[in-house]
Amino acid sequence: MPRIEMPPPHGGRLEERVAKNPELGRKLAKSAVAQYDIKPTLDENGVPIRNVYREIMSICYGFFSPVEGSMPQAEVERILKERRLLNDWVFPYPLVFDMSEEDYKNLGVTVGDRVLLRLKGKPFAILDVDEVWRIDNPEELATRTFGTPEGNPEVVNEPFDKKMPGWVIYKNLNPVVLAGKYRIINEPKLLPPFDRFWFPPKKSREEYTRRGWKTVINHQTRNVPHIGHEFLMKNAAYMGDMEPCHGIQVNAIIGVKRPGDYPDEAIVEGHEAVHTGGYINEKRHLVTICLWDMRYGNPLESMLHGIIRQNMGCAYHMFGRDHAAVGKYYDMYATQTLWSVGIPSFGFPAAVNEVPYGLKIQPQNMKEFWYCPVCNEIAYSDCCAHDKEKQKFSGSFVRGMVAEGVFPPKVIFRPEVYKVIVKWWKEFGYPFCNPKYVKEKEERLEVDLPDMDI
Amino acid sequence: MAKTIVVLLDDKRLGAIKGSGLEDKVVDLFGGGVQALNVEVPEDKVKEITHAFDTARIDTRDCITDTPIAFNRTLFEEIAKSKSVGAEVVDAVLKRMDEIKEMAAKEGEYLPVPEF
Numbered sequence: 086m087p088r089i090e091m092p093p094p095h096g097g098r099l100e101e102r103v104a105k106n107p108e109l110g111r112k113l114a115k116s117a118v119a120q121y122d123i124k125p126t127l128d129e130n131g132v133p134i135r136n137v138y139r140e141i142m143s144i145c146y147g148f149f150s151p152v153e154g155s156m157p158q159a160e161v162e163r164i165l166k167e168r169r170l171l172n173d174w175v176f177p178y179p180l181v182f183d184m185s186e187e188d189y190k191n192l193g194v195t196v197g198d199r200v201l202l203r204l205k206g207k208p209f210a211i212l213d214v215d216e217v218w219r220i221d222n223p224e225e226l227a228t229r230t231f232g233t234p235e236g237n238p239e240v241v242n243e244p245f246d247k248k249m250p251g252w253v254i255y256k257n258l259n260p261v262v263l264a265g266k267y268r269i270i271n272e273p274k275l276l277p278p279f280d281r282f283w284f285p286p287k288k289s290r291e292e293y294t295r296r297g298w299k300t301v302i303n304h305q306t307r308n309v310p311h312i313g314h315e316f317l318m319k320n321a322a323y324m325g326d327m328e329p330c331h332g333i334q335v336n337a338i339i340g341v342k343r344p345g346d347y348p349d350e351a352i353v354e355g356h357e358a359v360h361t362g363g364y365i366n367e368k369r370h371l372v373t374i375c376l377w378d379m380r381y382g383n384p385l386e387s388m389l390h391g392i393i394r395q396n397m398g399c400a401y402h403m404f405g406r407d408h409a410a411v412g413k414y415y416d417m418y419a420t421q422t423l424w425s426v427g428i429p430s431f432g433f434p435a436a437v438n439e440v441p442y443g444l445k446i447q448p449q450n451m452k453e454f455w456y457c458p459v460c461n462e463i464a465y466s467d468c469c470a471h472d473k474e475k476q477k478f479s480g481s482f483v484r485g486m487v488a489e490g491v492f493p494p495k496v497i498f499r500p501e502v503y504k505v506i507v508k509w510w511k512e513f514g515y516p517f518c519n520p521k522y523v524k525e526k527e528e529r530l531e532v533d534l535p536d537m538d539i
Numbered sequence: 540m541a542k543t544i545v546v547l548l549d550d551k552r553l554g555a556i557k558g559s560g561l562e563d564k565v566v567d568l569f570g571g572g573v574q575a576l577n578v579e580v581p582e583d584k585v586k587e588i589t590h591a592f593d594t595a596r597i598d599t600r601d602c603i604t605d606t607p608i609a610f611n612r613t614l615f616e617e618i619a620k621s622k623s624v625g626a627e628v629v630d631a632v633l634k635r636m637d638e639i640k641e642m643a644a645k646e647g648e649y650l651p652v653p654e655f
Contacts, residue, residue: 248593345594345605412596456569476568481596481604482545486573488608490653491547494572507652514649521648 089300089326091293091398092445096151096174099286099396103145103269107537110270114208114539117201119194121184123209125527126257129247132520133527135254138204139340139376140180142532145210145269146285148375148393154266155182158218165229167432168388173442175433176392177385179230182212182267183220183259200263201270207534208271216264227255231382231414237430240384240419248412250343251380273532279339282353284373290398292371293332300325301332301371302401302449303394305387305409307379309347309355309506310335311498313478315364316454316463321403322369324449334371334399336390339531340378343411345484346518349526351509355502362501373397376531383408383415384423388437388444391424395446403449424448454478456496463496487516542585543602546615546624548574555615559622578614578624587633592643607643608650 104110126135143149151174156164160171161179170176184192194200194214202210220226231252232241245252275283284292293301302325304318322330335356339349347355353372360367375393380386386409387402394402408420416422425448427433427440438444455478457464459471469475478497486493493503510516513525548556548565553574556562565574580588580603589595594605610632617631618624632639 406599458567458570461570477600479598479600479602479604481598482600482602485604485606485611486547488650489547489549489611490651491549491573492653494569496569496572510650510652514652516650519647 087326089400091290091299091301092395092400094147094150094286094396095392095444096172098151099147100144100150100153101147101287102153102267103272105272107271110208110272111537111539113211113268113270114201114537117199117211119192119198120201120203121188121192122203122206126183126254128253128257133523134250134257134341135378136340136527136530137182138209138530139378141202141210141267141269142273142376143393144180145267147396148286149180149389150286150392150396152176152180155212155262155264156180157216157264158262165226168385169432169442175388175437175440175443177382177388178380179226179255181220181258181262181264184261184263185259186261188259189217189261194263204273204532205530205534208537208539209273209534210267210269210271212263212267213265214263215266218262218264219260220258220262221260223258223260224256226258227252230255231380231385232431237428239428239430240416240422241414242416243414245414249381249414250341250411251382254378254380271534271537273534275532276529278350278354279374279531282337282357282372282374284371284397286396286398289334289371289373293398296332296368298331300330300401301334301399302330302403303334303336303390303397303399304403305390306335306337306352306356307342307346307409308480309351309502310359311478311480311483311502312456312463312496313454315359315499317403317405317451319365320454320465321401321449321451324401330401331369332371333365333369334373334394334397336373336375336394336397338377338379339374340376341523341526342379342518343381344518344520347506347516348509348513348518348522349531350512351506354505354508358499358501358505362499364499379409381409381411383410384419384428384431387420387423391437391444391446391448395444399446401447401449403451405451406453421448421450424450484517541582542580542597543600544578544580544606544614545602546576546578546611546618548576552615552619555619556622559619561618561622561624564624576618576624578618578628579626580629581626584629584633591636591640607639607646609639609642609646613639
């Protein structure tokens, strides 16, 4: 059996668009002709739903390689039609730097200009403007981004609407797009607790090598892990080559989430508690983060997840039912369809890792784990035949238990993990994301920036 | 199609239904780690509940979940009061919807941290 090696970055080269030398950063900042303070995207009630700074971070640190910046109109069009960048590599979503007409007028820049982007009142990044274009109809952009039941009948069940966070993000974009490459010129410092989980692709690849890992399987998360998640991780990791995967990486998506999801702080520390509690040996377990405001685009989101984790160096990615989904918009196995036979209407007549300029990371499509009182164990759905007796790990059931203050049994949450939920519940006065948490988080963000005199 | 609401029972709630005849209807979940009562909700009432609350949804077990805590508490109050898990309990809860919504609105900002 051939040994599996760490896959190359998507597009062949890791983007690293960060000026590490402060003097260089200062010079680049000085060359800008205008300054712009980054603003969050708000929904119709004024609640933050996205901050483009997270996209700039993920692009510049290489998570989204080979993307280099805010996309020109032709690239957005190609993504909407074929889910490919202009250089042919597959990519699921338009990524743009948008602003209002009023802000654009006040900024006074045009093609060829350099804009200094400020975050929390301090210099953060530059954007070299290659093109200025307009989003004429953001609702149409939102719908084309995620698909329609008529246009994508293989996987889209019902039209997207205001209950779908990703659709709401695109619908609320401002009309003016500045397209061009980003470069971070003042390297942000991740705040606790996120700082200890910050492993951008270059660093994660170095970390795998340091640990002697060649085969790493990724677990996508936006959840505090219950026992079902833990068993998914442990069992999916039996895939490898002549031996199980060396490493299990958890990559938590950090950013605005839907009400009812857990706070980001509880998610990362909850996963950390799985190894500090010894349930997965720390030597085999690495908890990491990526900054991104989740779009909940099920198969499309899974493509982005594949890109992020391939860039981080993972050989495998586990995909379950309803991957990165909300509601019933997509078929519950839409992600597994993309990674097994493809979705022609999204531009993939074959699996997304079997098309030209596709991904190299391999999927591990898993069904589900449940508790079976007859087997008296956490059982895999394709193994256990006790259909009447099975007890599913419903995330919403578990959330209900948490909200009602019922101490969950060990067969649902490890006590160490539940203590993390309570710790952050005390901090925020609430166990889940709510508008108050999202607004406060938007002021705090996940980073601070050093002072930089220009 | 009718759906189910799983009403979780902690020690306090188990005490409240003691001697009511409901003990026989208590089900063990997750190897006895959790006790609960299952309340069946007729199809027309399912829509009423899911439309009343933005967060409410049907989960993979075909159960109504993510209802406000105020709704769950009221449901248990009605169960304990009528010593039943029948359809009349759901009707009684739906009659108190305005009161539930008022309490639920406050829940969006704060939920008391459990003491263990």
